[in-house]
Amino acid sequence: MHKEQVTGAIRWASAAVLGGMLAAPSWAADTSQAALQKINDPARGWDHLWREVIVDITIIGILFALVTAYFVIRSRRTAENQVGASPTLSPAAAVAWVVIPIFIFLSIDLYTAANGWVLWNHYRDVPADRLEVKLESGMYSWDYTYPNGVRTQNQLVVPAGKPVMLRMTSRDTLHSHYIPDFRVKEDSMPGRVTYLWFYPEKPGEHVVTCAEYCGVMHGYMAGRIIVKSADEYAAWMKQEEIQFAAASATDAPASVKTGQPAAKPKKT
Amino acid sequence: MNLKEWIFTTDHKRVGILYLIGSLAAFAVAGIMALLMRAELSAIGPTITANPTNYNVWLYTHGAVMILGFQIPALTGFFANFCIPLMIGAKDVAFPRVNALSVWLFYVGVILALATFFIPDPPDIMWTGYPPYSTITTGNTAMYSFTVLILGFASIIGGVNFLTTVAYMRAPGITLNKLNIFVWCTLGAFVLQLIFVPVLGTAVTLISMDKYLGTNFFDPAKGGDVLTYQNLFWFYSHPAVYVIFLPFIGVVFEVISSHARSAVFNYKMVVYGGIGGIVLLAGEVWVHHLYVSGMADWLRIGQMVTTLMISIPVGLMMIGLVGTLYKSSIAFTTPMMYALGVVFLFLIGGLTGIPLAVPSLTLAVSDTYYVVGHFHYVMAVAGTFAIFAGIYHWFPKFTGRMYNEFWGKLGFWLTFLGSNIVFWIMMDIGVQGMPRRYYDYAHFPQFEHAHQWMTAGAVILGLGFAIAVLNWIIGAVKGPLAEDNPWGSPSLEWTTVSPPPHGNWPSPPSVSEDWHPYAYKKG
Numbered sequence: 002m003h004k005e006q007v008t009g010a011i012r013w014a015s016a017a018v019l020g021g022m023l024a025a026p027s028w029a030a031d032t033s034q035a036a037l038q039k040i041n042d043p044a045r046g047w048d049h050l051w052r053e054v055i056v057d058i059t060i061i062g063i064l065f066a067l068v069t070a071y072f073v074i075r076s077r078r079t080a081e082n083q084v085g086a087s088p089t090l091s092p093a094a095a096v097a098w099v100v101i102p103i104f105i106f107l108s109i110d111l112y113t114a115a116n117g118w119v120l121w122n123h124y125r126d127v128p129a130d131r132l133e134v135k136l137e138s139g140m141y142s143w144d145y146t147y148p149n150g151v152r153t154q155n156q157l158v159v160p161a162g163k164p165v166m167l168r169m170t171s172r173d174t175l176h177s178h179y180i181p182d183f184r185v186k187e188d189s190m191p192g193r194v195t196y197l198w199f200y201p202e203k204p205g206e207h208v209v210t211c212a213e214y215c216g217v218m219h220g221y222m223a224g225r226i227i228v229k230s231a232d233e234y235a236a237w238m239k240q241e242e243i244q245f246a247a248a249s250a251t252d253a254p255a256s257v258k259t260g261q262p263a264a265k266p267k268k269t
Numbered sequence: 270m271n272l273k274e275w276i277f278t279t280d281h282k283r284v285g286i287l288y289l290i291g292s293l294a295a296f297a298v299a300g301i302m303a304l305l306m307r308a309e310l311s312a313i314g315p316t317i318t319a320n321p322t323n324y325n326v327w328l329y330t331h332g333a334v335m336i337l338g339f340q341i342p343a344l345t346g347f348f349a350n351f352c353i354p355l356m357i358g359a360k361d362v363a364f365p366r367v368n369a370l371s372v373w374l375f376y377v378g379v380i381l382a383l384a385t386f387f388i389p390d391p392p393d394i395m396w397t398g399y400p401p402y403s404t405i406t407t408g409n410t411a412m413y414s415f416t417v418l419i420l421g422f423a424s425i426i427g428g429v430n431f432l433t434t435v436a437y438m439r440a441p442g443i444t445l446n447k448l449n450i451f452v453w454c455t456l457g458a459f460v461l462q463l464i465f466v467p468v469l470g471t472a473v474t475l476i477s478m479d480k481y482l483g484t485n486f487f488d489p490a491k492g493g494d495v496l497t498y499q500n501l502f503w504f505y506s507h508p509a510v511y512v513i514f515l516p517f518i519g520v521v522f523e524v525i526s527s528h529a530r531s532a533v534f535n536y537k538m539v540v541y542g543g544i545g546g547i548v549l550l551a552g553e554v555w556v557h558h559l560y561v562s563g564m565a566d567w568l569r570i571g572q573m574v575t576t577l578m579i580s581i582p583v584g585l586m587m588i589g590l591v592g593t594l595y596k597s598s599i600a601f602t603t604p605m606m607y608a609l610g611v612v613f614l615f616l617i618g619g620l621t622g623i624p625l626a627v628p629s630l631t632l633a634v635s636d637t638y639y640v641v642g643h644f645h646y647v648m649a650v651a652g653t654f655a656i657f658a659g660i661y662h663w664f665p666k667f668t669g670r671m672y673n674e675f676w677g678k679l680g681f682w683l684t685f686l687g688s689n690i691v692f693w694i695m696m697d698i699g700v701q702g703m704p705r706r707y708y709d710y711a712h713f714p715q716f717e718h719a720h721q722w723m724t725a726g727a728v729i730l731g732l733g734f735a736i737a738v739l740n741w742i743i744g745a746v747k748g749p750l751a752e753d754n755p756w757g758s759p760s761l762e763w764t765t766v767s768p769p770p771h772g773n774w775p776s777p778p779s780v781s782e783d784w785h786p787y788a789y790k791k792g
């Protein structure tokens with residue numbers, strides 16, 4: 002069976018179990034929205050699922066807290082020798098108190114898992130029409146290489162309206178390329194290649210920050226993603242290409258650091 | 270009372286109290302580290318130190334000492350030692366000398382952890398010690414490895430001891446279904462320690478070998494793999510949160526049942542569904558700490574399901590706790606306040622963990638202050654509240670004296686208020702993008718206000734903790750003498766005198782057919 006079909010089936014089953022109680026309305030909205038959009042912007046999906054899960058846990062939390070508060074308030078000790086009623090459960094009731102909660106928790110779990118899986122697939126299936134940039138991280142900078150060889154540091158310029166994919170590795174310690182505005186991060190590591198993608202819809206600027214402890218200056222490892230309109234991006238890229246050609250013609254090192262392959266740990 | 274008696278003691282109660290003193294000292298040091306960090310973060314730019322390494326060393330010490338030097342030893346060292354033999358009607362543990370060895374090993378480990386401040390190259394690798402940084406830093410990684418190995422070893426021999434004790438030394442008539450919930454919880458925790466501590470031992474040994482002996486387990490340039498360490502580390506360290514969770518929730522069960530004079534609701538559900546379920550699931554969820562570390566997609570999805578399923582045993586235990594409050598008879602004593610505080614904090618902590626089980630959602634919030642806020646609610650603060658509840662609850666038993674209710678409650682309200690300020694704000698700015706383990710946050714100026722509130726909250730929180738500790742010290746020295754059974758509990762530890770003599774009872778206790786640790790009788 003296809004992945005989407007499996008998740009669809011699980012969603013149906015668990016939604017039925019819940020009797021559409023908690024989240025069925027938003028589930029319906031989710032599906033119709035997903036069908037309409039050409040590019041599934043994972044950041045939008047994230048906002049949607051996050052809100053839904055927060056609403057669910059808030060409802061559960063408030064219900065639970067109210068029941069607890071009611072029991073506590075009703076049970077204040079009034080006489081020194083008073084003891085609680087400690088009602089005994091019949092064997093059937095004792096089993097029911099296990100089976101019914103398991104059933105409820107499990108359906109909430111599977112429902113959440115199915116939604117999480119659908120969103121996961123959006124995050125991992127990169128649209129074919131994309132800009133692919135290589136990233137090498139190092140203590141303490143982000144070094145990007147465009148398909149045409151142009152390099153930038155701590156600043157990634159991208160055209161609006163086109164998905165951007167980063168193929169990432171590291172030349173020293175672990176780092177994590179985190180773009181809060183696009184709700185995405187993934188670690189970059191020496192000896193491994195990881196990827197992430199995001200969808201910069203409109204021109205603007207976004208902070209990039211390091212989310213994996215990488216060394217003394219971890220807190221200062223930051224950069225910027227600059228989203229330009231398609232025209233401005235083309236103009237900028239032309240400029241960079243000229244510089245890049247000039248630099249390679251004279252065989253001088255490019256204006257940015259090139260980075261080395263994986264650094265070797267200190268020998269002792 | 271002389272010093273020699275304490276140093277050479279093999280009495281489980283004294284060993285327990287030695288554990289308590291050591292772990293509270295560790296708590297104080299790690300707490301001061303927390304305040305230093307909060308002071309540093311109270312404004313953008315350098316505030317109390319201009320060197321980021323200092324912050325990193327504080328954070329390393331805070332994390333490692335809070336977990337390995339405070340919570341695990343307080344729970345599986347102090348409470349397990351003091352309570353288990355008393356609860357099962359035994360004179361002592363099965364191997365009293367091994368027990369004494371474990372507490373002194375623990376002191377060696379704690380001293381090693383705290384010696385951080387007296388060496389020129391303190392470790393700055395966080396309590397997780399991830400390579401490659403831990404193998405290239407100028408900080409002292411060996412110190413980290415040895416601290417973990419010694420404390421781990423102390424815990425393993427404790428585990429063997431307690432499993433044997435509960436298996437063979439129960440008083441006649443105490444069947445498995447008449448064990449206190451705390452005893453069950455601690456057994457579960459020790460089973461986890463015995464299975465998983467060796468994995469952690471392997472991981473930390475290998476990083477020191479990589480760093481000092483030139484091996485290449487984790488060095489990709491020589492054919493190693495950095496991710497292997499993370500897998501080994503979390504293969505232990507996720508179960509470790511249950512090693513903390515199980516005994517602390519066990520303490521809360523004892524406190525709530527005693528002060529509400531109400532039998533634990535659906536005992537078998539709590540023991541077999543709750544504790545059993547957690548022990549079974551504990552080893553299948555470690556990948557949720559590696560959701561953004563480039564693990565195979567199928568593994569991230571598989572462990573999302575197992576992680577979400579943790580809600581089942583945990584939910585059953587919460588039903589057990591709240592069910593116990595139904596039609597009960599609650600005295601709002603200080604220990605009861607702390608225990609009810611745990612229910613509230615753990616509810617927030619547990620529910621905010623649900624989004625963190627979903628890999629797609631963690632792509633945004635992993636490694637941010639959201640995670641730091643969540644785990645302080647669910648483990649750090651809930652666990653500490655439970656430890657405080659337990660210390661107050663058994664205080665009359667192990668000191669023979671009473672603490673002061675007024676200062677006890679004041680301390681509770683200050684810590685309760687302070688923790689909610691600090692850790693709620695943490696979660697809030699985390700969702701907006703504040704990453705963890707930052708000495709400074711120059712590119713996030715919008716969070717400066719929030720950081721100031723958290724620093725203020727931490728001061729209130731610290732004040733509350735300090736009041737509690739002073740209350741114990743003063744109470745232990747000159748509090749009024751306590752009765753043998755001030756809470757009116759049928760649990761066996763309350764049937765002997767306060768404090769219990771060596772050997773616990775003049776003659777071994779025997780229990781009647783209808784006795785149960787939670788069978789409260791009127792009058």
Ligand code: HEM
Nearest residue numbers: 300303306332335336395396641649650653705706707727
């Ligand atoms: C007493 C009040 C406490 C305060 C104000 C506090 C505060 C903090 C702060 C500010 C951080 C670091 C945030 C960062 O830079 O990433 C932190 C991290 C941490 N705290 Fe606490 N904390 C407290 C209690 C505890 C307790 C009782 C535990 C016990 C388990 C604990 C365990 C940890 C751990 C494991 C870390 C993560 C360390 C790391 O990132 O390697 N904390 N805490």
Ligand SMILES: [Cu+2]
Nearest residue numbers: 211213215219
């Ligand atoms: Cu970093």
Ligand SMILES: [Cu+2]
Nearest residue numbers: 507555557558
């Ligand atoms: Cu975990």
